[in-house]
Each structure stands twice: as C-alpha cells, then as structure tokens.
Amino acid sequence: xxxxxxxxxxxxxxxxxxxxxxxxxxxxxxxxxxxxxxxxxxxxxxxxxxxxxxxxxxxxxxxxxxxxxxxxxxxxxxxxxxxxxxxxxxxxxxxxxxxxxxxxxxxxxxxxxxxxxxxxxxxxxxxxxxxxxxxxxxxxxxxxxxxxxxxxxxxxxxxxxxxxxxxxxxxxxxxxxxxxxxxxxxxxxxxxxxxxxxxxxxxxxxxxxxxxxxxxxxxxxxxxxxxxxxxxxxxxxxxxxxxxxxxxxxxxxxx
Amino acid sequence: xxxxxxxxxxxxxxxxxxxxxxxxxxxxxxxxxxxxxxxxxxxxxxxxxxxxxxxxxxxxxxxxxxxxxxxxxxxxxxxxxxxxxxxxxxxxxxxxxxxxxxxxxxxxxxxxxxxxxxxxxxxxxxxxxxxxxxxxxxxxxxxxxxxxxxxxxxxxxxxxxxxxxxxxxxxxxxxxxxxxxxxxxxxxxxxxxxxxxxxxxxxxxxxxxxxxxxxxxxxxxxxxxxxxxxxxxxxxxxxxxxxxxxxxxxxxxxxxxxxxxxxxxxxxxxxxxxxxxxxxxxxxxxxxxxxxxxxxxxxxxxxxxxxxxxxxxxxxxxxxxxxxxxxxxxxxxxxxxxxxxxxxxxxxxxxxxxxxxxxxxxxxxxxxxxxxxxxxxxxxxxxxxxxxxxxxxxxxxxxxxxxxxxxxxxxxxxxxxxxxxxxxxxxxxxxxxxxxxxxxxxxxxxxxxxxxxxxxxxxxxxxxxxxxxxxxxxxxxxxxxxx
Ligand SMILES: Nc1ncnc2c1ncn2[C@@H]1O[C@H](COP(=O)(O)OP(=O)(O)OP(=O)(O)O)[C@@H](O)[C@H]1O
Ligand SMILES: [Mg+2]
Numbered sequence: 099x100x101x102x103x104x105x106x107x108x109x110x111x112x113x114x115x116x117x118x119x120x121x122x123x124x125x126x127x128x129x130x131x132x133x134x135x136x137x138x139x140x141x142x143x144x145x146x147x148x149x150x151x152x153x154x155x156x157x158x159x160x161x162x163x164x165x166x167x168x169x170x171x172x173x174x175x176x177x178x179x180x181x182x183x184x185x186x187x188x189x190x191x192x193x194x195x196x197x198x199x200x201x202x203x204x205x206x207x208x209x210x211x212x213x214x215x216x217x218x219x220x221x222x223x224x225x226x227x228x229x230x231x232x233x234x235x236x237x238x239x240x241x242x243x244x245x246x247x248x249x250x251x252x253x254x255x256x257x258x259x260x261x262x263x264x265x266x267x268x269x270x271x272x273x274x275x276x277x278x279x280x281x282x283x284x285x286x287x288x289x290x291x292x293x294x295x296x297x298x299x300x301x302x303x304x305x306x307x308x309x310x311x312x313x314x315x316x317x318x319x320x321x322x323x324x325x326x327x328x329x330x331x332x333x334x335x336x337x338x339x340x341x342x343x344x345x346x347x348x349x350x351x352x353x
Numbered sequence: 354x355x356x357x358x359x360x361x362x363x364x365x366x367x368x369x370x371x372x373x374x375x376x377x378x379x380x381x382x383x384x385x386x387x388x389x390x391x392x393x394x395x396x397x398x399x400x401x402x403x404x405x406x407x408x409x410x411x412x413x414x415x416x417x418x419x420x421x422x423x424x425x426x427x428x429x430x431x432x433x434x435x436x437x438x439x440x441x442x443x444x445x446x447x448x449x450x451x452x453x454x455x456x457x458x459x460x461x462x463x464x465x466x467x468x469x470x471x472x473x474x475x476x477x478x479x480x481x482x483x484x485x486x487x488x489x490x491x492x493x494x495x496x497x498x499x500x501x502x503x504x505x506x507x508x509x510x511x512x513x514x515x516x517x518x519x520x521x522x523x524x525x526x527x528x529x530x531x532x533x534x535x536x537x538x539x540x541x542x543x544x545x546x547x548x549x550x551x552x553x554x555x556x557x558x559x560x561x562x563x564x565x566x567x568x569x570x571x572x573x574x575x576x577x578x579x580x581x582x583x584x585x586x587x588x589x590x591x592x593x594x595x596x597x598x599x600x601x602x603x604x605x606x607x608x609x610x611x612x613x614x615x616x617x618x619x620x621x622x623x624x625x626x627x628x629x630x631x632x633x634x635x636x637x638x639x640x641x642x643x644x645x646x647x648x649x650x651x652x653x654x655x656x657x658x659x660x661x662x663x664x665x666x667x668x669x670x671x672x673x674x675x676x677x678x679x680x681x682x683x684x685x686x687x688x689x690x691x692x693x694x695x696x697x698x699x700x701x702x703x704x705x706x707x708x709x710x711x712x713x714x715x716x717x718x719x720x721x722x723x724x725x726x727x728x729x730x731x732x733x734x735x736x737x738x739x740x741x742x743x744x745x746x747x748x749x750x751x752x753x754x755x756x757x758x759x760x761x762x763x764x765x766x767x768x769x770x771x772x773x774x775x776x777x778x779x780x781x782x783x784x785x786x787x788x789x790x791x792x793x794x795x796x797x798x799x800x801x802x803x804x805x806x807x808x809x810x811x812x813x814x815x816x817x818x819x820x821x822x823x824x825x826x827x828x829x830x831x832x833x834x835x836x
Contacts, residue, residue: 172790173799176790176791176792188785191779198792202794
C-alpha cells in the first residue's frame with residue numbers, strides 16, 4: 099500500500115504565506131475531498147506538492163511512500179507516481195495528444211527500452227472509448243482550442259494512461275456538463291477499482307461530483323489550513339449551510 | 354603558400370576570437386580526426402591564393418579571370434554592417450585558410466576514400482544513408498569532394514551530378530551558360546568572396562522530362578580550424594524535370610572561428626521543379642554567410658527548405674526570381690538560435706511575370722541569449738497582374754532574454770496583385786514547461802517537445818528522414834540548453 103503524507107506543510111509565494119501548516123495522509127484507494135472558499139490555497143497546495151517553481155516550501159514535508167519529494171524535480175515526482183490534474187491545463191501547440199502521452203510514457207522507461215507502438219495505441223483507444231473521447235482527438239494538439247470540458251476530460255485520459263499512485267485533482271468537475279461529469283467520474287472510479295487504485299485528493303466546490311466519486315474523507319480548507327474534517331456527510335452540510343459556520347467554529351476553537 | 358606536392362597537417366592558430374558559446378551540445382558533429390592535406394593555399398587572401406586554387410584545379414583561363422575580378426570586387430566592397438550585425442567585423446580574412454584538400458578528384462566508391470576522411474563520413478552515417486534512400490551523394494571534406502557517386506539508374510537517364518571542379522572541366526558550355534547568372538559576383542561581399550575562391554559544391558543537370566525520384570545529397574564537412582569553406586553549387590533542371598537536393602553540414606567545435614560562405618544557384622526551366630533542402634548543424638564558431646537564389650521560368654517551381662541550427666552567425670536569405678508566367682516560389686525556413694548564436698535569415702521573392710505566386714513561411718526559435726532576425730523582400734512591380742504572395746513569420750521565444758526582430762519589406766505596386774502577411778511571437782512559458790514536466794518529461798525534453806510542436810506543421814512537409822534528423826538535432830540543442 100502506497101502513502102502520501104503531507105506533514106505540517108507551509109507554502110509561500112514570494113514573502114506571502116499561503117498554506118500555513120497543513121497535514122493530511124492519503125493511502126492507496128482513498129479519496130480525500132478538499133473544499134473551501136476561493137483563494138484559500140487549494141491549488142497552491144496541489145501545485146506545490148507537484149513541484150511548481152513559483153511556490154516556496156517554508157516548512158513541513160511531503161513524503162511519498164515515506165520518502166521526501168521536496169528535493170526532487172517536478173518530473174522526478176511525476177515519474178515517482180504523482181499526478182496533478184490541473185485546474186487550468188496548459189495548451190501545447192503542435193504537440194498531439196498521442197505524441198505527448200507517448201513521450202511521457204517513454205520517459206518512464208529505462209534507457210534503450212522502446213514503447214510498443216501498436217500496444218500503446220490499443221491502450222490509448224480503449225481509455226478514450228471509456229471516457230467517450232472521440233478518437234480523432236489523438237491527432238489534436240494537447241488542449242489547443244479545446245473547450246473547458248474537453249480539457250478536463252483530457253486530464254483524466256492522461257491520468258488513466260500514466261497510472262499514478264496519487265492523483266491531485268484540482269476542480270476537475272468545473273467546466274463539465276452533467277453527462278461529462280458522470281463519464282469522468284466513471285473513468286476515475288474505474289481506476290479506483292483497478293489494481294492501480296490510486297489515492298486521490300479531490301479539490302472541488304460542489305457536492306455533485308461527490309455523488310459520483312464517493313469520498314472517504316472530506317476536509318474544509320480555510321486560510322491555508324484544514325479547519326474541519328469529516329466523512330461524506332460534511333460535504334452535504336457545506337452545500338446546505340455554506341462556509342460561515344465552519345469559520346465561526348474554527349475562530350471560536352482557536353480563540 | 355605551399356607547393357601542391359608537400360604534405361602538412363593543420364597548424365593551430367593562437368588567436369581566439371571572443372564567442373560566448375560554451376557548453377552547447379553539438380555532439381554529433383563535434384569530433385575531428387587528424388588529416389594530412391596534400392594541397393594547402395596557406396593562410397590569408399591575396400591574388401596568389403586565387404591563382405593557387407585555380408592552378409591546382411587546372412582551370413581554363415576564363416575561370417581564373419572570373420576569380421580575379423571577383424577578388425577585386427570583394428576587396429572593394431564594404432562589410433554590410435550598416436544593416437547587418439557588427440559581429441561581421443570579427444572575421445579576419447587574413448587569418449583564414451582558403452584551400453585544403455587531398456586532391457581534386459573525388460572517389461567513386463567509399464573503399465577508395467582515404468581512411469582518415471572516410472572515418473568522418475562513416476561516423477556521420479553518410480554511406481548508410483546513401484544505401485538507404487539516396488539517388489546520389491557528394492561528400493565534401495574541407496575544399497573538395499572526397500566522394501561523389503550517383504546511382505547507375507539515375508546516371509543512365511542522363512542526370513549529371515558532379516562537383517563544381519568536374520563540372521567546369523567536363524561540361525564547360527553548360528556550366529558557363531548559367532554560372533554566375535542567377536547570382537552575379539557583386540551581389541554582395543560574400544558572393545564576391547565565393548566567386549574568387551570557390552571550390553567544391555555540386556553541379557547538377559537534369560535533362561528534359563527526367564524526374565529523379567530519390568533525393569541527391571551533398572554533405573559538407575569542415576574539418577580544419579581557421580578554415581573557410583566556399584562551395585559553389587549550380588543546379589539546372591531542364592524543361593519538365595524534377596529533382597530534390599539535400600545538403601547537410603557539420604564542423605567540429607573550434608575555439609577560433611571558421612567561415613562558410615557558399616553560393617547556390619538554381620535554374621528551373623519551363624515546367625521544372627527543384628526542391629532544395631538544407632539541414633545545417635554548424636558548430637558555434639562558424640560564420641555562415643550564404644547566398645542562395647533560383648530562377649523559375651514559366652510554370653516552374655522552386656522550393657527552398659532551410660533549417661538553420663547552430664553557427665555563430667548565419668546570414669541567409671534564399672530567393673526566387675519568378676521569371677516566367679505562373680512560376681511558383683516557396684521558402685520554408687526554420688532557424689534555431691541558441692545561446693551565443695545569431696540567426697539572421699529570411700527570404701526574397703522577386704516577381705517578374707504575371708500570375709506568379711510565392712509563399713514564405715519562416716519560423717524562428719530563440720533560446721537564452723540567442724537572437725533571431727527575419728528579413729524578407731517581396732517585390733511585385735506595378736505592371737504585373739495576378740501575382741500573389743503569402744508571408745508568415747512566427748517566432749518562438751524561450752526565456753525572456755531572447756531577442757527577435759522582423760524586417761519584412763513587401764513592395765507591391767499596382768492593384769491587380771494580392772499579398773497577405775502574418776506575423777506572430779509566442780513564448781514557451783513556465784506554466785507550459787511545468788505542465789509537461791508534471792507528466793514526467795525532463796525540462797529539456799519538455800522544451801524540445803514545445804519547439805518541435807512549434808515547427809511541426811513545417812517539419813511534416815519534409816521527407817521523413819530529414820524530419821527525423823531535424824527532430825534529433827532539436828532534441829540535442831534543447832537538452833544542451835538546460836542548465
Ligand atoms: N503565482 C501566484 N502569484 C501570486 N499570488 C498567487 C499565485 N498563485 C496563487 N496566488 C494567491 O494565493 C492565494 C491562493 O490561491 P489558490 O489558487 O491556491 O486558491 P484556491 O483555493 O485554489 O482558489 P479557487 O477556489 O478560486 O481555485 C490567492 O490569494 C492567490 O491570489
Ligand atoms: Mg484553485
């Protein structure tokens with residue numbers, strides 16, 4: 099069983115602290131949902147764990163299977179099994195999805211090993227079918243001119259192909275229509291049910307995704323910290339009542 | 354000056370010119386085997402240098418005359434630094450060696466090529482490529498072709514593919530008829546220099562109606578330090594003929610500068626098609642100052658595909674004179690300027706008949722301190738009608754220090770002609786690289802993928818072998834550019 103341990107993590111942008119001591123442990127197969135108001139540091143957390151150069155880790159640690167990833171380059175972390183489904187995926191003009199994923203998989207092989215092209219395409223098409231992505235997309239440039247929903251689906255396709263140990267999914271549900279939401283959720287659930295069974299950190303604003311991808315834990319993030327944790331019923335409560343009561347509870351507790 | 358019978362190995366020159374390029378990976382071409390030269394014009398440029406070259410080639414008097422006139426022109430013309438980079442002033446013409454060879458007659462089989470030279474071409478993979486997909490190969494080593502051969506089946510069709518020395522000797526009427534007509538000696542200072550000291554390069558004639566299905570290839574290798582390579586290429590496609598010519602260039606990494614200054618003239622007679630492909634990968638101390646132009650007659654088509662990687666300074670603006678009705682000209686150029694390099698490239702389209710069309714697509718990539726300049730000339734005079742030009746210049750910047758300049762000069766007179774011009778500048782930003790690295794690609798792999806993506810639509814038009822080669826060169830450059 100793999101584990102991703104976030105230990106009292108503190109993250110700054112420039113001199114400005116954004117994440118102010120956050121701890122969370124995710125194991126294979128678990129889904130942890132993180133909810134919280136805009137600007138509380140959810141994306142910052144995900145990107146910093148992935149190694150984004152804009153963010154400085156000022157304290158704490160992130161351990162993948164007991165080993166700190168903080169000294170590793172972004173690509174080493176990725177190859178070690180960390181995947182980030184971006185809130186705003188980048189466009190890569192001229193680089194087709196097929197070539198991009200192939201390069202990404204090739205990067206995981208030992209020197210001298212080559213990808214078996216026909217097996218690769220077979221697998222790629224199977225995953226695309228599952229996510230109901232038209233096969234024509236293989237020859238389109240990554241995210242270039244994609245609609246918001248297509249971009250998100252493309253993120254999940256990449257996750258399915260790269261089979262990470264842990265996936266940090268940043269608002270994968272935003273931009274998806276109702277059908278797409280269900281398809282994407284099914285895609286994620288298929289991975290959960292497979293032998294790979296990744297641990298998932300699911301950042302979302304809405305309960306409706308959690309109807310499809312049932313979380314084991316729900317955390318509320320506010321001002322760079324987790325201020326409340328619970329099971330899936332917490333998400334329903336937030337949906338009904340908003341965040342104010344959590345903030346008040348937290349203020350009272352820390353006063 | 355050395356007598357033709359002596360043998361001397363190249364001596365190292367003490368002078369080191371300033372060049373900020375270090376640490377860029379040029380592994381493929383960066384090696385050197387020691388070679389003994391039988392012919393050496395010594396260092397520096399005088400009339401005697403020109404006479405020496407002409408005499409070892411046993412040239413006809415008119416050629417010597419032509420050369421000496423060109424030399425005068427060269428000395429009298431100023432460096433074009435009023436518009437071009439001042440870096441040109443760092444070329445010291447008196448410190449360059451103008452002619453080095455083991456002999457003037459190329460071998461027809463690789464077995465006959467002397468070992469010290471053969472090793473180099475084998476390492477560059479030339480004999481292997483020849484077997485695989487080429488109709489003919491000429492391999493030039495410093496001043497002369499060491500090897501030159503054309504497949505029997507192509508030769509039987511009457512196709513001539515020899516070096517310029519042999520061309521002048523064996524096909525003097527044909528050669529003289531077109532030589533220096535597309536690019537006059539005094540076109541620019543470097544075409545004058547080339548006209549004075551030219552050696553090597555290809556002479557190709559494709560007879561009427563003959564379509565050469567596989568490419569002819571020339572490979573230009575600079576081996577000696579402080580050397581100047583001045584090949585002269587003339588390609589004539591007779592009526593309805595078709596030919597694809599491909600050139601590759603490499604040199605080892607020297608600490609002092611090397612000069613490469615070629616002149617390439619193409620003549621496409623009525624209905625002929627010439628495609629000229631360059632994939633150059635010069636080391637970072639090469640001044641690469643090349644003049645390339647073609648004349649397209651009625652219904653003819655000339656297409657330049659020009660990929661410039663490496664060199665300290667490249668100045669090259671392939672052109673087409675659209676001389677006959679419905680002639681078509683095209684320049685597709687890709688330039689990659691890495692740290693310490695300046696790619697000053699572009700295209701010229703001179704419309705001189707009705708209903709002629711031209712297309713220019715130029716893509717430049719600037720990395721680190723690298724600098725790219727695009728210069729274009731499109732000329733459509735007022736009395737013509739039905740002419741069309743399309744110009745597209747795209748620049749990709751990788752990191753904020755890179756510099757790109759665009760100088761398109763489009764003169765279109767009259768209202769019966771159409772031009773279209775588009776330019777774009779884009780950046781490989783940190784987010785894009787992060788995104789790709791997050792999928793497991795190293796920074797170098799991510800950058801090279803981004804660059805390959807940028808030129809993808811052009812590279813797709815190349816013959817497979819060359820697009821693979823181009824991709825590999827870009828990978829090497831980008832891997833080397835990551836700190
Ligand atoms: N590169 C950056 N430079 C400056 N400030 C930044 C940068 N990235 C994030 N921030 C700031 O850090 C704070 C946290 O941003 P973050 O994107 O992590 O929030 P979030 O919780 O993901 O919000 P949302 O729910 O809107 O996606 C915000 O105030 C944001 O403006
Ligand atoms: Mg966010």
